[in-house]
Amino acid sequence: MLFTNKNIVKYCQLILDIGQKVLSEPYRLAIYEEEDKSLISANFIEENIIFNEINISFDLILNDKVIGKLIIIDENLKTFNEVERQIINDFNNIKELISETVINLLIDQILIGQAKENLNRYKETFESLPKGVITADQQGIVTMINTAAEIATGFERSKIVGKRIMNIFKGTDLIEVLNKGITFFRKEISCNTKKGQRRVLVSASPIKEGLEIKGMVATITALEDARKVLDYFADEPFNNKRPELIGESLAFKSAWNKAIKVACSSSSVMIRGESGTGKELFAQAIHKNSMRKDYNFVSINCAAIPSELLESELFGYEAGAFTGAKKGGKPGKFELAHKGTIFLDEIGDMPIDLQAKILKVIQERSFFRIGGTEEINVDIRIISATNQNLENLVQENKFREDLFFRINVIPIFLPPLRERKEDILLLANYFIDIYKDKLKKNITGLSDQAKNLLKNYDFPGNVRELENMIEYAMNMETGEKITANNLPFINNQVRIKRGITEEFNLDKAVSRVEKDLIEEALEIFGRSTAGKLDAAKKLGVSKTTLYKKLNKYNIKK
Numbered sequence: 001m002l003f004t005n006k007n008i009v010k011y012c013q014l015i016l017d018i019g020q021k022v023l024s025e026p027y028r029l030a031i032y033e034e035e036d037k038s039l040i041s042a043n044f045i046e047e048n049i050i051f052n053e054i055n056i057s058f059d060l061i062l063n064d065k066v067i068g069k070l071i072i073i074d075e076n077l078k079t080f081n082e083v084e085r086q087i088i089n090d091f092n093n094i095k096e097l098i099s100e101t102v103i104n105l106l107i108d109q110i111l112i113g114q115a116k117e118n119l120n121r122y123k124e125t126f127e128s129l130p131k132g133v134i135t136a137d138q139q140g141i142v143t144m145i146n147t148a149a150e151i152a153t154g155f156e157r158s159k160i161v162g163k164r165i166m167n168i169f170k171g172t173d174l175i176e177v178l179n180k181g182i183t184f185f186r187k188e189i190s191c192n193t194k195k196g197q198r199r200v201l202v203s204a205s206p207i208k209e210g211l212e213i214k215g216m217v218a219t220i221t222a223l224e225d226a227r228k229v230l231d232y233f234a235d236e237p238f239n240n241k242r243p244e245l246i247g248e249s250l251a252f253k254s255a256w257n258k259a260i261k262v263a264c265s266s267s268s269v270m271i272r273g274e275s276g277t278g279k280e281l282f283a284q285a286i287h288k289n290s291m292r293k294d295y296n297f298v299s300i301n302c303a304a305i306p307s308e309l310l311e312s313e314l315f316g317y318e319a320g321a322f323t324g325a326k327k328g329g330k331p332g333k334f335e336l337a338h339k340g341t342i343f344l345d346e347i348g349d350m351p352i353d354l355q356a357k358i359l360k361v362i363q364e365r366s367f368f369r370i371g372g373t374e375e376i377n378v379d380i381r382i383i384s385a386t387n388q389n390l391e392n393l394v395q396e397n398k399f400r401e402d403l404f405f406r407i408n409v410i411p412i413f414l415p416p417l418r419e420r421k422e423d424i425l426l427l428a429n430y431f432i433d434i435y436k437d438k439l440k441k442n443i444t445g446l447s448d449q450a451k452n453l454l455k456n457y458d459f460p461g462n463v464r465e466l467e468n469m470i471e472y473a474m475n476m477e478t479g480e481k482i483t484a485n486n487l488p489f490i491n492n493q494v495r496i497k498r499g500i501t502e503e504f505n506l507d508k509a510v511s512r513v514e515k516d517l518i519e520e521a522l523e524i525f526g527r528s529t530a531g532k533l534d535a536a537k538k539l540g541v542s543k544t545t546l547y548k549k550l551n552k553y554n555i556k557k
């Protein structure tokens with residue numbers, strides 16, 4: 001066949017058709033390495049088919065280089081029609097052209113396929129985001145809105161896409177995002193829809209390519225959802241955020257809720273409560289739940305450190321600042337707490353001259369090391385704690401009033417254990433679990449009588465005392481449950497207290513103590529006949545007397 005001006009267009013079209021056919025039946029396409037003819041890819045399965053059925057084979061040319069072989073199998077002569085086959089077989093000189101056409105089509109197909117796939121993936125991701133998102137182009141025309149944004153705003157997709165975003169969220173600075181590249185956070189906006197008004201929080205930032213602003217992306221949260229999140233942190237932080245702080249009583253929960261609410265701010269917190277109520281643990285929990293959690297929590301007990309040393313502990317010192325100063329100097333607690341939290345425990349014991357220096361750090365967020373000339377800037381959150389009456393100390397001029405106000409911005413009161421009796425058994429069991437592992441004991445809980453004793457005890461030392469008590473009992477106990485016998489300190493206090501406070505009648509008080517002692521003895525020696533005999537011996541009464549008393553007090557035999 002001869003190439004003429006007339007038929008050249010026809011041939012070109014034919015070549016394109018052939019290329020497209022090759023690609024539309026991809027299982028007929030194989031690509032081999034040129035050198036060793038090993039298969040790079042083929043969409044058909046058995047090699048022998050390839051070799052038996054080969055009837056067209058081209059060099060694979062890309063950028064003027066032969067990169068392989070293109071083999072097309074025209075199985076049973078079905079793929080190509082007569083004319084096409086004739087072109088392929090007769091015109092060796094246009095095989096390269098076909099090869100190039102196929103390759104170009106192939107590359108296009110791959111690129112278009114990938115782009116489509118990526119686009120689909122982005123669309124799916126965008127669509128399934130749980131947060132509402134709206135995008136707009138350079139002119140502020142909305143290009144996309146996902147379902148979460150539709151739900152939050154109440155706007156319908158079809159009515160939003162193509163409109164100017166500034167007209168949708170009226171009265172906002174969204175235009176500034178496009179004009180000046182400003183990002184804005186959580187602005188409360190009203191959306192007026194046919195279904196009524198919806199309040200949403202909108203944050204928006206520019207989409208940039210280099211310095212050029214190409215559009216914007218806005219995230220939308222329904223105000224009620226934002227509130228739910230806050231409520232969640234206020235009401236439900238117990239399970240996942242506070243594993244080491246135990247307490248379910250209202251008094252405890254309300255202190256915790258307050259702590260968690262203020263965790264994310266940088267305001268100074270003052271935790272007040274009796275000794276052992278968990279003030280330090282609370283301070284740690286506030287730090288762990290704050291933005292500062294990745295930096296240090298530095299604790300210093302102002303009462304435990306001699307006042308002469310306190311200053312250098314807090315502010316650090318330079319080499320040679322005083323006799324005995326370390327060679328290279330030492331950073332103080334304030335420096336170590338940079339970007340984190342400093343916990344000033346027992347702040348009521350802070351010497352008055354140091355109080356002035358602390359006040360300066362709080363006001364200026366900077367200080368000098370002892371003997372230092374360089375001012376050190378710090379970004380710290382101060383949590384202080386005391387079990388003293390600071391107001392009285394202020395009255396007595398032992399505590400600076402200005403410092404008191406500075407550190408007492410958010411006061412949190414931790415209730416003593418006697419005011420949250422619901423927490424006693426919860427904490428006791430928590431400590432039993434801890435010491436069970438530590439002491440490798442198989443103790444599973446408390447006997448009924450031990451429970452009663454704990455519930456009625458005053459706990460002057462609060463949680464710390466309870467923990468010590470459980471540790472002692474766990475060491476002593478040989479059975480599976482902690483018995484009253486192994487709570488000796490508590491035993492005495494409860495018995496005496498009950499005798500005095502509850503039973504003014506002497507006979508009744510004596511009976512109560514008698515009954516308690518018998519129950520305790522039975523718990524220790526058991527209720528078998530032999531156990532009762534031992535119990536009677538220990539109580540210094542005969543077996544008959546013990547039985548009489550069991551009947552009298554209606555004690556389980």
Ligand SMILES: Nc1ncnc2c1ncn2[C@@H]1O[C@H](COP(=O)(O)OP(=O)(O)OP(=O)(O)O)[C@@H](O)[C@H]1O
Nearest residue numbers: 244245246247274275276277278279280281463464
């Ligand atoms: N709610 C709690 N859950 C679990 N353990 C607690 C709780 N409260 C306190 N504790 C434990 O009690 C002990 C005392 O706690 P912490 O040192 O925080 O008390 P504090 O009020 O700072 O005491 P102090 O005033 O004597 O310094 C610690 O062993 C702590 O683990």
